[in-house]
Amino acid sequence: MIEIRGLTKRFGSLPVLSGIDLDIAPGERIVVIGPSGTGKSTLLRCINFLDRPDAGTIRIGDLQVDAAKASRAEILALRRRTGFVFQTYALFANRTAQGNIAEALLTVRRLPRAEALARADAILRDIGLSDKADAYPAALSGGQQQRVGIGRALALDAPLLLFDEPTSALDPEWVGEVLDLMRRIAEARQTMLIVTHEMQFAREIADRVLFMEGGRIVEQGPPSRIFDAPQDPRTREFLRRVR
Amino acid sequence: MGALDLDYMLGLVPVLLRYLPLTLGMAAAAMVLALILAVILAVVRVLRLPLLDPLVQLFVSFFRGTPLLVQLFLFYYGLPQLVPAFAAITGVQAAIAGLTLHFAAYMAESLRGAILGVDRSQWEATQAIGMTQGQALRRIILPQAARIAAPSLLNSFIDMIKGTSLAFTLGVTEMMGAAQKEAAGSFRYFEAFLLVAVIYWVVTEALAALQRRLEIRLNRAFAR
Numbered sequence: 499m500i501e502i503r504g505l506t507k508r509f510g511s512l513p514v515l516s517g518i519d520l521d522i523a524p525g526e527r528i529v530v531i532g533p534s535g536t537g538k539s540t541l542l543r544c545i546n547f548l549d550r551p552d553a554g555t556i557r558i559g560d561l562q563v564d565a566a567k568a569s570r571a572e573i574l575a576l577r578r579r580t581g582f583v584f585q586t587y588a589l590f591a592n593r594t595a596q597g598n599i600a601e602a603l604l605t606v607r608r609l610p611r612a613e614a615l616a617r618a619d620a621i622l623r624d625i626g627l628s629d630k631a632d633a634y635p636a637a638l639s640g641g642q643q644q645r646v647g648i649g650r651a652l653a654l655d656a657p658l659l660l661f662d663e664p665t666s667a668l669d670p671e672w673v674g675e676v677l678d679l680m681r682r683i684a685e686a687r688q689t690m691l692i693v694t695h696e697m698q699f700a701r702e703i704a705d706r707v708l709f710m711e712g713g714r715i716v717e718q719g720p721p722s723r724i725f726d727a728p729q730d731p732r733t734r735e736f737l738r739r740v741r
Numbered sequence: 742m743g744a745l746d747l748d749y750m751l752g753l754v755p756v757l758l759r760y761l762p763l764t765l766g767m768a769a770a771a772m773v774l775a776l777i778l779a780v781i782l783a784v785v786r787v788l789r790l791p792l793l794d795p796l797v798q799l800f801v802s803f804f805r806g807t808p809l810l811v812q813l814f815l816f817y818y819g820l821p822q823l824v825p826a827f828a829a830i831t832g833v834q835a836a837i838a839g840l841t842l843h844f845a846a847y848m849a850e851s852l853r854g855a856i857l858g859v860d861r862s863q864w865e866a867t868q869a870i871g872m873t874q875g876q877a878l879r880r881i882i883l884p885q886a887a888r889i890a891a892p893s894l895l896n897s898f899i900d901m902i903k904g905t906s907l908a909f910t911l912g913v914t915e916m917m918g919a920a921q922k923e924a925a926g927s928f929r930y931f932e933a934f935l936l937v938a939v940i941y942w943v944v945t946e947a948l949a950a951l952q953r954r955l956e957i958r959l960n961r962a963f964a965r
């Protein structure tokens with residue numbers, strides 16, 4: 499069980515998250531939608547402390563972290579229980595595809611090299627990139643890079659995967675292969691929190707859709723209700739505009 | 742005396758070349774030490790480590806803001822007066838120490854700029870998978886920064902090789918000192934010092950050629 503309580507973040511005088519409460523059940527796949535600038539990325543980044551929240555608590559399994567007094571060790575522990583997929587991939591430029599996936603296993607999990615590389619190879623097979631094991635990111639297409647980005651996030655077997663608009667930076671031709679991979683991960687009932695503008699994809703894979711605006715969760719529910727019968731006028735307005 | 746005495750100059754080549762290993766050895770030793778020190782200084786500055794950061798800034802400011810010759814004299818002739826133990830230090834050791842500190846200051850600034858030049862997303866990705874700051878620096882950030890800084894670090898090495906000629910002023914018989922001694926006997930100062938200049942020139946041009954090849958390779962790196 500994952501519990502987020504009162505998650506609050508300001509940038510200077512600008513409130514970006516105004517006390518987010520969110521429970522995520524094991525295996526639940528949640529999609530976050532909303533206009534840009536409403537704090538969707540900040541929510542994800544605060545969950546693993548890429549941005550440090552000003553207040554609130556995050557519990558993942560037996561690990562509970564209070565933003566007000568989180569220690570360095572707690573933050574590391576939290577990050578090791580979350581995988582993060584960046585909009586711009588952010589692959590390690592000096593590591594091959596295999597090296598990118600193995601990095602966390604070598605440094606964080608401290609696996610022996612042969613074991614880490616074997617595990618990375620297995621993930622490369624899963625993401626369909628065995629033939630690119632020795633390629634550096636610069637030699638990969640956007641779609642391939644993002645698949646490696648997802649593979650890297652999978653490597654630690656984290657109980658929660660966070661996706662921040664994983665297809666928004668991609669040329670349209672590569673979006674499909676990345677969504678296909680995410681669909682397969684969702685089918686394996688991996689717990690996921692996904693920010694995306696791919697509404698059809700959200701409808702297919704989400705157990706629950708959150709609509710965010712102004713740093714708050716305005717409305718949430720199963721995709722059929724949010725997409726077909728939104729209650730809040732702000733949700734309706736947003737969906738009208740993106741359709 | 743008249744025209745350039747080429748025969749004399751040619752005869753001097755093997756005499757002076759005997760001192761080239763000392764010159765290159767001093768430069769290589771100082772380069773290795775300076776690189777290690779520069780990495781430490783740059784990391785202190787990038788991480789803004791409390792207490793240490795202002796000290797490093799002071800260090801960099803002093804060693805970049807004063808002439809190398811003055812620094813060498815300060816070490817070799819000045820320090821033993823304050824700390825008698827330093828009287829045992831040889832001219833070669835003092836030259837290596839002086840070159841190390843002087844060029845570490847410059848190289849630390851190049852490295853700092855290079856570290857800051859590594860895309861912020863690289864740091865974020867290390868954080869996202871739970872790497873410590875030390876792991877991130879050692880495995881991801883510094884290797885990428887080294888590539889950015891490599892041309893400028895090689896420039897420092899070239900400057901360092903030229904800087905070894907100042908060891909002469911600490912009583913070290915290196916190429917410059919040997920040329921001085923030879924010329925004092927023959928009164929052929931122009932030929933002797935011209936030959937020293939040519940030897941330095943050839944060595945630094947060879948390094949510059951290496952540098953150009955390295956830059957081409959670095960531009961291709963990680964692009965497989």
Ligand SMILES: Nc1ncnc2c1ncn2[C@@H]1O[C@H](COP(=O)(O)OP(=O)(O)O)[C@@H](O)[C@H]1O
Nearest residue numbers: 509510514532533534535536537538539540541
């Ligand atoms: N590092 C930052 N510094 C200052 N303001 C920021 C920073 N990151 C995000 N913001 C601001 O916070 C708000 C929410 O941003 P974000 O979470 O990226 O929104 P979304 O992902 O929903 O588009 C925006 O107004 C954005 O400009």
Ligand SMILES: [Mg+2]
Nearest residue numbers: 538539540663
């Ligand atoms: Mg965003």
